[in-house]
Amino acid sequence: MDVTALAIPDVKLITPRRFSDDRGFFSETYNAKAFKSAGIDCDFIQDNHSFSARKGTVRGLHYQSPPFAQSKLVRVLRGSIIDVAVDARKNSSTFGQWVKTELSAKTGTQIFIPQGFLHGFVTLEPDTEVAYKVDAFYDGASDGSVKWDDTDLGIEWGLSGAEASLSEKDAKAPKWADFASPF
């Protein structure tokens, strides 16, 4: 398993080993002991799976407020995405900064996003499926969002607002300037 830190070091990329043969491959996509030794020591208690039919589907930027804040371990089962994490930790030297990476079923690379970050992704292909583990249960009342294409954040998504498919919730998410971080 290869683990590398992104420019915001608490956000990490994990590429599990694939054992390939003429049938295909086998891979341990999560192993608590191996992840703990790599510095990722979360008690994941919920698995999520989303399917996005259209290329250019944007889901995010989302978070849950404490005590339901979530760390996330994200991977792509089919297709590919650009995954984005925004540091929303008020005392962080990288507060308001973001990192992005491409995740695909082809590589199997995963991203670990700790509590205190906003999370979002845009799909790069139709029929993209994303699976992710979280370490806190869903709590709708704690669910929050920030505008995905906020100009202060300046995230380079690689598509314009006109090209993006959004939920109603995401389309009316507040700006970063109006976001009072709970982290």
Ligand SMILES: Cc1cn([C@H]2C[C@H](O)[C@@H](COP(=O)(O)OP(=O)(O)O[C@H]3O[C@H](C)C(=O)[C@H](O)[C@H]3O)O2)c(=O)[nH]c1=O
């Ligand atoms: C997240 C979640 C949602 N739901 C229900 C609530 C809604 O009625 C429905 C769709 O939820 P939402 O539109 O928030 O789904 P996404 O836009 O994919 O949101 C997710 O996408 C971004 C990328 C994230 O990081 C979060 O995990 C999550 O916010 O599923 C649940 O029942 N449990 C859950 O854990």
